[in-house]
Amino acid sequence: MTTIAVIDYGLGNIKSICRALKKSGAEVCLTKDRDEVLSSDGVLLPGVGAFAHGMEKLISQGIDEQLREFSETGKPMLGICLGMQMLFDRSTEFGNTEGLGLIPGQVLKLEILDEAHEKLPHVNWNEIKSEDPSKWDGTILDTIKGGEDMYFVHSYYVKPSSEEDVLSTTVYSQFEYCSTVKHKNIYGCQYHPEKSATAGLKIMKNFMEICRG
Amino acid sequence: MNKKRVIARVxxxxxxxxxxxxxxxxRKVGDPNELAKKYYESGVDEIIFMDAVAAYYDRNSxxxxxxxxxxxxxxxxxVGGGIRTIEDVQTALNSGADKVAINTKAVQDPEFIERAAKVFGSQCIVISIDAKHVGDGKWEAYVDNGREPTGLDVIEWAQKVEQLGAGEIMLTSIDAEGTKKGFDCDLNKVVCDAVTIPVISSGGAGKTSHVIELMETAEVDAVAxxxxxxxxxxSIEEIKKDLLSKGIKVRV
Incomplete structure (x- = not known):
């Protein structure tokens, strides 16, 4: 049985994430216990809301250290939405806040290039794509169709330092940004796979399979 | 252009x-979970559960x-119906909902919209407006399932809820609701022109051509x-297929 630790720190629609993982066949452990986190086959970091608030919650419960320790094992991690953003070095949301520093890069506010039509937060189904879809093979996006719709709710986006880490991009208000990231064995989705119907569930299943090894 | 959402209202x-x-x-039409599952499997973009009797008990069940x-x-x-406090919103989100729809409480205490949006983010807060046609180009907002008039002009009220931080408006035409004779397109057009937040239009669809007519008249973001x-x-599939055939973008 593949055990995935879903980090329970009081943020995010955890219920849907756990159900989606269970549906993929994973054993789900909702936890913030160091031993449980470290002994799991993979870690999922959920999260919605403000970056600084999320980091504060992680740090005050010592979860930041657990996650760094876990990442050193090389086992897979997946961050969703704010959970992904916090994996980066820092965010410019409300000043400048340090992140977990597990993926080189930063978190910035989405640029609205078409003022007349679109606004923040970006809340809707939107497409993920890549110029080189072969990059998706063997990753969490394995067998996902280019241009597939995912469900997004956010005002900030991630900018990995290395273009290599960008697995998919999405365009909102004519602005193209990174919507799926992969750095070594650490993944992140800006969208919510647990709310993105069949394609989203496939991403969860792919992650479970990567955790299974 | 954003894709238009097709939402099932339960x-x-x-x-x-x-x-x-x-x-x-x-009138009873079925089991909520069975219907929700069926709509999910046929490609619905979102589901709204409304507690139709919450107003009597002042709570959502x-x-x-x-x-x-x-x-x-x-x-x-x-989820909507009977949402009266910040704790009610929290309870709904803890149950697994992503958003709440609020009507009566917003009318009684408009600042509640602001408070809720601050705590949970605008994307969580849908303001439900039940509108009744009261004269040439005029609609009045109603509460308690279309029973109680509020004296509020729908267009002004829509603008106010946007200002207070609502993320979306679910606009129901009481006149069209359940008639299967088509949407109140005029109402939808004036409200969409008056606000910049997404409008979910509800009430009146009896065939897919009604949805197309609505989307071609008003800039609604979604139809319930x-x-x-x-x-x-x-079916959800057929609605989406017909929208696509008219060049209206939807998720498939």
Whole structure:
């Protein structure tokens, strides 16, 4: 049985994430216990809301250290939405806040290039794509169709330092940004796979399979 | 252009999905979880569960239905009816909902919109407006399932809820609701022109051409259907197929 630790720190629609993982066949452990986190086959970091608030919650419960320790094992991690953003070095949301520093890069506010039509937060189904879809093979996006719709709710986006880490991009208000990231064995989705119907569930299943090894 | 969303609206009374005409004369049409699952499987973009009798009891009693829906439904879920406090919003989100729809409380205490948006983010807060036509180009907002007039002009009220931080408006035409004779397109057009937040249009669809007519007249972001799918007059797939054939973008 593949055990995935879903980090329970009081943020995010955890219920849907756990159900989606269970549906993929994973054993789900909702936890913030160091031993449980470290002994799991993979870690999922959920999260919605403000970056600084999320980091504060992680740090005050010592979860930041657990996650760094876990990442050193090389086992897979997946961050969703704010959970992904916090994996980066820092965010410019409300000043400048340090992140977990597990993926080189930063978190910035989405640029609205078409003022007349679109606004923040970006809340809707939107497409993920890549110029080189072969990059998706063997990753969490394995067998996902280019241009597939995912469900997004956010005002900030991630900018990995290395273009290599960008697995998919999405365009909102004519602005193209990174919507799926992969750095070594650490993944992140800006969208919510647990709310993105069949394609989203496939991403969860792919992650479970990567955790299974 | 954003894709248009097709939402299934599931009104619940005492564990059953019900459907009325002009929000009254409620009739049982099925089990909420079974219907939600069916709509999810046929490609719905979102599901809104409304507690149709919450106004009488001042509380929402759909938590267990939402929790159960999370087993089968992996698209955003909104819940409305009887949401009166910040704790009610929290309870709904804890059950697995992504958004809440608020009507009566927003009318009684508009600042509640601001407070709720601050705590949970605008994307969580849908303001439900039930509108009744009262004269040339004029609509009045109603509460308590279309029974109580509020004296509020719908257009002004829509602008005010946007200002206060609402993330979306669910606009229901009481006159068209349940009639299956088509949307009140004029109402939808004036409200969409008056606000910049997304408008979900609800009430009146009896065939897919009604949805097309609405989308071609007003810049609504989403349509909420009930009778159309509850009575199998059409299906989510068919609505999307017909929209696509008219060049209106949807998720497939």
């Amino acid at each position: 009104d619940v009374k005492n564990e059953f999905v019900i459907k009325g005409i002009h929000l009254e004369g409620l 759909l938590s267990h239905i939402i929790e159960k829906a999370c087993d089968d439904v992996f698209v955003p879920i909104a 259907v009930a009778s159309l799918v509850h009575y199998e007059l059409s």
